[in-house]
Amino acid sequence: MSVSGNTINGDKTEWWRNSVIYQIYPRSFCDANGDGIGDLPGITRKLDYVQSLGVDAIWISPFFKSPMVDFGYDVSDYRDVDLQFGSLADFDRLIEAAHSRNLKVIIDQILSHTSDRHPWFEESRCGRDNPKSDWYVWADPKADGSPPNNWVSVFGGPAWSWCTRRRQYYLHNFLKEQPDLNLRNPQVQEQLLTDMEFWLDRGVDGFRLDAVNFYFHDRSLRDNPARPLRLDKNGLPPVNPYDYQWHLHDKSQPENLQFLQRVRRLMDEHPGTVTMGEVGGDNTYRIMAEYTTDRRLDMAYSFDLLTEESSAEFLRRTLRSNRAVIEKGWPCWSIANHDVPRSLTRWNKGFDSDQALARAPLFLLMQLTLRGSLCLYQGEELGLEEAEITFEDLQDPYGINLWPEFKGRDGCRTPMPWFDSGEVNAGFSKVKPWLPVPEGHHHKAVSVQEGDPHSTLNQFRALIDWHRQLPPELATADQEVVDTENDLLVFYRRGANGGEFLVALNLGKDEETFDLPEGLSDAEDITPALFAGGRRDGKLVLPLAGARVLHLKKN
Known part of the structure; x- marks a missing residue:
């Protein structure tokens, strides 16, 4: 019996245990309509390739209607596909095509915040007495007109922005264009659960819950305490002011657990579906343990393996701490995604390029043999390095805000190289793509690696196939x-x-x-x-x- 297939000890509803989930960043996967941006039909076109990897599921990053200030993580309609990515009909065809290949489909859900152009927020900001007035987190200024407290945005700067119409501040843990929903309002919870059910009814097999511990804030809006400064190797403090605080009051609140139990009850109405949470915080092991037990999330991953550190001692410490806290809960291991530099670059400081490429399968073997499931980010199977993006080509507002010391997330989001055909865009698109395809990625294109049995791509395929053949007792x-x-x-x-x-x-x-x-x-x-x-x-x-x-x- 396969530990990476669709059953664990005969239970088809827990297909996700020990599964390999392939993350697709749709803007950069495959452009089917020739506008320089990847889309849903492009994903459908490449599902045979995804199936050939031997993975169990795909996780598709946001494709919802959005102004794209944060490239889909600022949702303006939870129930529609942005025109850049296609249509609802395109999504339905993708679901059908994936399921016909025995691939599960997981999609992002961004429940902590919306776009500031969402109709809900546009109504809420108009005044304090309309039906949506309490759907977001609003607060009066201090007596001197300053923000209600010292909370800082993840992307740098205050987590509060002023609204002249309401004469109040609104909370945004991320960009100012991403106002935080007020999940203390029962109507907001009901609406979000109904929107999730919309996608379950369309056949999705689960959700990756973005920023899952950001749903609630401290009701009293207490200041976060200062964090002891951690100086870098040059003796300088952190680039991002977010790192100057212990984030005790702006996230990871007890009420989050109750809401996740409501999510669980919804998922139980659709047997075989899964929830995977992204946890970011100061004590991620404890949060992951709480969130994946007592009928909440099925699994969670944190940023603990998405750091620059990759030494044996660091991994021993991290894995031991994780296991000590997460007992019955289930981790999902991720060493790369759309938010951090690619692992081949990030985890190989001090190694030459040949040594780094030789280590790529080693880290996949580690993930495949740990207790838990894993996420494999598109392009990792090709051994892609982090791309160098010039400021002129930069798209990520996070990087633009903190340039040049932090260059943002575009370096890991460049388009997939499909063909080394001599074309500038490596088969991703027939026109200039939204981000350039690095020259160094052309010789690692899928077409180049397909016929080489020793390529990184075929090594990854062999490892995932090996994982499927392991004795079943390894699963748990x-x-x-x-x-x-x-x-x-x-x-x-x-x-x-x-x-x-x-x-x-x-x-x-x-x-x-x-x-x-x-x-x-x-x-x-x-x-x-x-x-x-x-x-x-x-x-x-x-x-x-x-x-x-x-x-x-x-x-």
């Missing part, structure tokens, strides 16, 4: 990280039926060894063939990017 086996005091990441997976797995990954540059405990020296070696290393004199011996997976069967 417990996890224990081992202290090695070197550059090896070593952990056990121990199943309820007695089966035991040992996973060892060399994250360093030099050859490393690990003394095998008694009883594991004769364990079956089930390591994928592409990884170097082996056993010698009772030790595991692993070169750079080497790995071993051992399986000890017990009666």
